Amino acid sequence: MNYVPLTIADVRAAAGRIAPFVRRTPVITDEQLNELLGAEVYFKCENLQRGGSFKLRGASNAVRSLADDVAARGVATHSSGNHGAALALAARLRGTPAYVVMPENSAAVKIEAVRQCGAEIVFCKPGRIAREAALERLLSERSLEVVHPYDDDRVICGQGTAALELLEAQPKLDVVMAPVGGGGLISGTAIAVKGVKPDIEVIGVEPAQADDAYRSFHSGERVLLDAPETIADGLRASLGVRNFAIIRRQVDNIVRVTEGGIVQSVRLVLQRLKLLIEPSAAVAVAALVERRMEIKGRRIGVILSGGNIDLGAATWLTGDER
């Protein structure tokens, strides 16, 4: 790809643009957990973000970057998860129509979340091809601005604002960690962190069962996986092109964690920090619990990316550990 690399200035511009619409989420540390882990860990609580995930940052930056006439026509995306609801909310806050293509087998709570934000849902058959066809059909009927969930500069810069706030709250960090799905959060995080202080390590974390970014990072070639299965449903997406380019340049390492470690970490954060996080957010915690890197005595920032769990289906969260 041949484009001007994004810089910290772009992330700062995004921060100014979205400030009225997103929450400045708290950064939390807990002495007892620190003792347990043997490190000083600072959690940036994007699970407490409006809509329950960091996704509103990127979506808001995209929607707020549009010229008035473009915004008036509307935005579109495909998403079965947090990005769809976030784009719907960001659009509503600007009075922009939003269209979200969702597989017809999406979880009822996720459909409801998008609908509550006033977006029009376009259902499609499950699978990438059907989803892209549905979006193409929609775009042939209406002139809409597509906002990709992660392979989009505006989205990447928006996501980077979480790390910017984390560093403002706690500048003395040795490492910043974030989950990797399509790569929107980790690439924005890397631009922000390296722009503020290049010697802070940036580490991405993936489920071992959906390790496309790990394989891509370590092989130097963008690897795509076919429908990986993991409890971290937000991390099943394929690594984006822009995202991979940024990761190669600015991320220091990508590590992998087990499914058991993810479940254990959701419970640990709930029990100790009193915070509900979704499995996708727990991978970075699992990397600490499973010692996937050197953590002893270090100051580590962790972006807790979201907290959208359907409690009705989350019986693994309570009762005896399995």
Added chain:
Amino acid sequence: MNYVPLTIADVRAAAGRIAPFVRRTPVITDEQLNELLGAEVYFKCENLQRGGSFKLRGASNAVRSLADDVAARGVATHSSGNHGAALALAARLRGTPAYVVMPENSAAVKIEAVRQCGAEIVFCKPGRIAREAALERLLSERSLEVVHPYDDDRVICGQGTAALELLEAQPKLDVVMAPVGGGGLISGTAIAVKGVKPDIEVIGVEPAQADDAYRSFHSGERVLLDAPETIADGLRASLGVRNFAIIRRQVDNIVRVTEGGIVQSVRLVLQRLKLLIEPSAAVAVAALVERRMEIKGRRIGVILSGGNIDLGAATWLTGDER
């Protein structure tokens, strides 16, 4: 009783005294939940306090009020819940020995929490009489300063600092609500709120199955209940003497909620706010959910008092609603 009434100045003094040792917990509001409830609700997140409950405020104020020679000898209390661990932590932070009398059938997690803070645990048979006898025996052996869980001016003023911070974060409130167990939190809250702005209503909330404060408030006589049963285990304590005196003078109303409403509210806060609260903290939310008072269009501050739940035993928190 005949003593000089506590004032906002005492609460402010406590705030200054404990500031280095407690967290200034966040105040959270959520548009979607507000829409659902038809009110603007601001949650003061004491579940995110060190030790997982507001109790560290009162315990710290008590420990930090001691003369050096008294502090050097140590503090003692009886508690099967959050106060014991909070006093242990507050004492450790001052280098003061702490002794906590606990029933031998206390939950293992609670015993562990007190022990982790370095306090010496004195086990006793279950029940008020055995507990008081054990404390008396301890005091006959050692010269210790007793810090009652709630019927203590220093504790009351410390607990009031949560409301003070809530009002600093969000001064425009019509109502402030807090749970009522022994009355430490609600009495401190009332002193703080009425001292800052007397026309803000202060409402206490109790489980209908442990409604000693409700009965006392509405009859004008301190009513004691014998071993009330409620899922809100922190609210089974009997209303204190000092606390009742303050409640009569400065609390506007006490309302009651059902056990089902409490469970539903723990789940609601977890699902919507991504925060784990304990059933004792959920009563104030349940009062909103069950419309136990006029809430429409009002700005309501709710003190989420704590988040200490044993997930292993909390299967009611996930799965289908019962």
